[in-house]
Amino acid sequence: MNRSPHWPFHVTLSIICALMLVPFIWVLKTSLTGENIFTYPPSVLPQDPHLFYYVDVWYSIPFFRYLVNSFFVSIIVVAANIIFNAMAGYALTREFIGKRAIIMLFLSCMMIPFQVTIIPAYLITKELGLLNTYLGMALPIMSTIVCIFVFKASFDAVPKSLIDAARIDGLPDWKIIFKVMVPLSQSAIATNIILAFIWSWNNFLWPLVIIRDQHMQTLPLGLSRFLTVVEDTTGAMYAFCIMVLIPGLVIFLLAQRQFIAGLTSGAAKG
Amino acid sequence: MLLFKRKKTRETLLIAFFLAPSLIIFVLYRIIPLVWNGVLSFEFWSPYKPAEFAGLYHYQEMLFYDDVFWEVLLNTILFMLSAPLGIVLALAIALLVNAPIKGRNIYRTIVFMSYPVMTVAVGIIWQWLYNEKVGLINYILISLGIIEEGIPFLESFNLALPCVIVASIWQVVGFYMIVLLTGLQNIPPSLYESAAIDGANSWQRFKRITLPLIRPSIFICIVIGIINSFTNFDLVFVMTQGGPGHATDLLITYIYEAAFTLSKFDYAAALTVVNFVFFLGLALLANKLSGGEAGAVETGD
Amino acid sequence: MLRSVFVNRYTITFGLTLVIALLWNLFVSFNDSGILSGRVVDQNNQPIGNARVILSEKTLLVTASRDEVITDADGYFRFEGHKLYHLYLEVSKDDLASASSQEVRLYFKGQNKILKKPLVLEPQS
Numbered sequence: 001m002n003r004s005p006h007w008p009f010h011v012t013l014s015i016i017c018a019l020m021l022v023p024f025i026w027v028l029k030t031s032l033t034g035e036n037i038f039t040y041p042p043s044v045l046p047q048d049p050h051l052f053y054y055v056d057v058w059y060s061i062p063f064f065r066y067l068v069n070s071f072f073v074s075i076i077v078v079a080a081n082i083i084f085n086a087m088a089g090y091a092l093t094r095e096f097i098g099k100r101a102i103i104m105l106f107l108s109c110m111m112i113p114f115q116v117t118i119i120p121a122y123l124i125t126k127e128l129g130l131l132n133t134y135l136g137m138a139l140p141i142m143s144t145i146v147c148i149f150v151f152k153a154s155f156d157a158v159p160k161s162l163i164d165a166a167r168i169d170g171l172p173d174w175k176i177i178f179k180v181m182v183p184l185s186q187s188a189i190a191t192n193i194i195l196a197f198i199w200s201w202n203n204f205l206w207p208l209v210i211i212r213d214q215h216m217q218t219l220p221l222g223l224s225r226f227l228t229v230v231e232d233t234t235g236a237m238y239a240f241c242i243m244v245l246i247p248g249l250v251i252f253l254l255a256q257r258q259f260i261a262g263l264t265s266g267a268a269k270g
Numbered sequence: 271m272l273l274f275k276r277k278k279t280r281e282t283l284l285i286a287f288f289l290a291p292s293l294i295i296f297v298l299y300r301i302i303p304l305v306w307n308g309v310l311s312f313e314f315w316s317p318y319k320p321a322e323f324a325g326l327y328h329y330q331e332m333l334f335y336d337d338v339f340w341e342v343l344l345n346t347i348l349f350m351l352s353a354p355l356g357i358v359l360a361l362a363i364a365l366l367v368n369a370p371i372k373g374r375n376i377y378r379t380i381v382f383m384s385y386p387v388m389t390v391a392v393g394i395i396w397q398w399l400y401n402e403k404v405g406l407i408n409y410i411l412i413s414l415g416i417i418e419e420g421i422p423f424l425e426s427f428n429l430a431l432p433c434v435i436v437a438s439i440w441q442v443v444g445f446y447m448i449v450l451l452t453g454l455q456n457i458p459p460s461l462y463e464s465a466a467i468d469g470a471n472s473w474q475r476f477k478r479i480t481l482p483l484i485r486p487s488i489f490i491c492i493v494i495g496i497i498n499s500f501t502n503f504d505l506v507f508v509m510t511q512g513g514p515g516h517a518t519d520l521l522i523t524y525i526y527e528a529a530f531t532l533s534k535f536d537y538a539a540a541l542t543v544v545n546f547v548f549f550l551g552l553a554l555l556a557n558k559l560s561g562g563e564a565g566a567v568e569t570g571d
Numbered sequence: 572m573l574r575s576v577f578v579n580r581y582t583i584t585f586g587l588t589l590v591i592a593l594l595w596n597l598f599v600s601f602n603d604s605g606i607l608s609g610r611v612v613d614q615n616n617q618p619i620g621n622a623r624v625i626l627s628e629k630t631l632l633v634t635a636s637r638d639e640v641i642t643d644a645d646g647y648f649r650f651e652g653h654k655l656y657h658l659y660l661e662v663s664k665d666d667l668a669s670a671s672s673q674e675v676r677l678y679f680k681g682q683n684k685i686l687k688k689p690l691v692l693e694p695q696s
Contacts, residue, residue: 006371013366017380020440023395024383026406052676055656059680060630084291091288094281102289109300111553115501115522116546117303119529119539120310124298140299143292173284202388204504209530220390224508227394238398241391252386254580256379259386263445264452 024245027238034235053239057226060236063243065215066222070201073137073218077200078193080142085192086185088143089151090177110145115205122209132213140206141199147192150265154188155181191262194255201248219244304546310539317535328540338516339541342524345431346499349438349520350552353495356439357488360446365480367447368454378451382444389441393508396437400424424510430517434509438502446491453487454480493556500549521545602683607675608649609686611642611662618646619692622664627672628655646689656680662690 032049057063092103114121121140130136158181166176182189204220211217217225223244226237252259311329314322332339363381367374384392399406400423408420423433457480465475503522506512512519512527519527525545529538607626611619620642627636637655642648656679659672673690 006369009366009369009371010373013363013374013377016363016366017377020381020384020444022406023392023399023440026399027395050676051678052657055676055678056630059656080291084295087288088292091285094285096282096285102293105293106296109296111550112300112304112546113497113501113549114299115503116542116549117300117307118525119535119542120303120306121299122529123306123535124302139295143295145296148292198386202386202390204388204390204507205526208507209526220388220504223388223390223394237394241394245387245391248387249383250584252383253379254584256382260382260448264449 027241031235031239031242053235054243056236057240057243061222061226062215063222066217066219069134069216070218070220073134073203073207074197074200076134076138077141078196080138081144081147081196082189082192084143085147086151086177086182086189088148089188090155090181092148092152093155106145106148114140118205118209121206125210131210132216134216136210137203137207137216137218138200141196141203144196144199146262146265147188147195150188150191150262151185153265154185158184187258187261190255190258191265194251194259195262197251198248198259201251307539307542307546310536311543313536315536316533324536328537329544331537332540332544338519338524341516342519342521345517345519346521348431349435349502350496350499352435352439353492353499356443357446357450357491357495359439360443360491361450361488363443364447364450364454365476368451378447381447384441385444387441389502389504390508392437392441393505396433396440396505397424397509400433424518425514427514427517430510430514434506434518437509438498438505441505442494442498445494449490449494450484450487453484457483489556489559493553496549496552496556500545521548599679599682603679603681604651604683605653605655605681606649606651606683607653607658607686608647608684609660610689611646611648611692612689613692616689618642618644619664620644620646622646622648622662622692624648624650624690625661625663626650626653626655627659627661628657629659629674630657652681654681656682660690662692664692 029046031053032046032051034053092099125131125136125139128136130139162180163176166180171179202220203218204224207218207221208224211221223240226240312324312326314324314327367377367381398404400408402408402420402422402425405420405423407423408417411417412420421429423429461479461483462475465479470478499520501522502520503526506518506520506523507526510518512523516524521541522545525538525541528534528541611622611624613619621644622642624640624642625636626638626640627634637658638650638653640648640650656677658675658677660675661672673686675684675686677684
């Protein structure tokens with residue numbers, strides 16, 4: 001095979017990557033200088049960078065409270081997701097009456113975007129008395145079908161002989177799960193953690209609908225309302241953006257492989 | 271025999287117990303809302319008065335008297351039709367980063383990075399890029415001498431929707447790329463080798479081998495694009511709030527507005543039903559066209 | 572095996588974040604007495620005593636004057652116990668006034684700070 005030179009690839013890809021990165025870099029720069037774009041000459045590198053816009057954001061809204069709220073909801077979601085999805089995934093590896101029906105139910109639930117059910121979901125949450133609560137924010141995404149199937153696939157891959165051996169040894173089911181299944185499905189767990197965290201962290205519509213209390217707002221809500229609270233916030237607004245983006249980005253960069261594995265397996269299943 | 275039976279019951283109980291939490295959540299937040307939503311759309315209802323049967327009243331109003339509905343529907347369709355644009359772009363990028371070059375993982379990460387970040391922040395960033403006075407895009411256009419003074423992109427009736435669509439493509443293109451890349455990597459290299467021996471040029475190889483073999487991935491992308499156009503609430507809400515007028519309102523933002531700003535829950539429910547039926551129809555159609563691969567799940571027995 | 576459980580990129584990232592947060596809070600708790608001191612001089616760099624220094628708060632949300640002190644004979648002034656992070660200093664004495672108010676930004680509320688550059692009073696035209 002004739003090998004074409006590599007540099008056209010690098011040039012094209014560099015341009016594409018630059019286009020993808022420019023918004024991020026510009027936001028970062030503005031958050032450090034607050035300088036207007038029309039300052040002349042426009043500089044790519046920030047001049048006199050300072051962190052005071054971050055300080056402004058921290059104090060002018062209860063930022064720490066929002067951060068704690070966001071983290072708390074995410075932790076509930078992640079924990080519930082691992083436990084519930086692993087349980088359901090395990091159950092689906094076993095034979096029982098109505099298994100096909102349950103699988104069909106799960107698959108059809110996948111075709112119902114959450115956004116479509118938002119009005120009754122709001123009314124149900126109201127009936128349950130969960131408006132303005134962490135649990136209310138977490139409940140609808142405490143189990144995800146994609147991840148159930150990720151777990152199922154991972155459990156299916158565990159050799160039957162291993163489970164049988166454990167059963168002959170007289171281990172009860174829960175022990176089989178913790179001693180045999182969990183160690184062998186670490187990648188499924190990792191995938192689930194990162195997917196659940198990112199979904200919960202970025203979740204906007206649902207908290208917007210059910211949170212009225214100022215003190216229960218999560219970061220996306222705080223960010224979207226920041227514009228209406230203050231004026232002339234070029235620097236502070238983008239400092240806020242950066243502060244909100246960083247946790248999600250760090251976690252994504254740390255667990256990129258698992259995240260992509262989870263998304264593609266989810267996508268492959270509709 | 272008895273022992274066996276008891277063991278069987280125990281196991282069934284265990285399975286039921288394991289399935290219960292997930293099932294409860296899905297029934298509570300998917301199935302019941304779907305049914306309730308359907309019921310609600312045939313009623314006169316508000317939080318302060320008892321329900322009353324309304325028949326097709328809301329649907330009639332929506333289809334015959336609500337011009338906004340048609341505008342919003344058109345916007346949603348336009349939003350959806352923009353998906354192929356993103357997919358073609360993503361395919362080009364996927365082909366580039368699938369080449370055996372140094373640092374391709376870094377390129378992949380950078381292109382994909384815009385997907386997992388918070389859409390609300392993406393909306394704010396793009397809103398500012400489009401700003402009439404201090405936006406980067408206007409600045410570049412002015413510097414290049416293409417325009418004389420800033421264009422108020424997001425306040426313009428004609429330009430607002432395309433602008434939102436561009437931001438949306440920017441965010442989702444990395445995801446398309448990853449999906450397509452997975453498809454590309456599943457193509458056995460031997461196919462290309464034998465094609466090369468047969469003297470096929472690279473365009474022929476692309477048309478004869480690559481495209482047919484990544485068809486399932488492309489259809490997955492189309493389904494994602496459809497879902498995106500029905501669920502992309504965050505971006506529109508943050509960037510334009512559906513404005514100017516209803517120029518950028520999608521069905522989902524219009525539903526939110528009707529329900530939670532105007533408190534017309536019953537009417538919003540009717541909109542939701544239309545939204546869902548429309549979505550389901552398209553998703554099933556895409557699935558059918560792809561030969562069922564996009565929604566195929568090995569039920570594994 | 573144990574090493575890989577406790578020393579990996581996750582524990583390092585989150586551990587470092589925690590440590591930095593802790594250290595920062597420790598630093599803050601030792602330096603937040605709200606001391607702000609500086610000096611007032613005239614154009615010839617001579618200290619000005621008995622000048623009024625007004626401390627006002629300016630944040631994204633409020634603008635209000637919070638405190639005032641009088642400089643001593645050597646032109647020194649000192650505020651204590653303020654709880655501000657973005658503030659302005661205005662100096663005035665009889666017919667003299669600072670050209671413009673001096674902006675001071677702090678990294679946290681009540682950060683102790685000694686202004687290195689003296690505030691300059693000029694005759695009011």
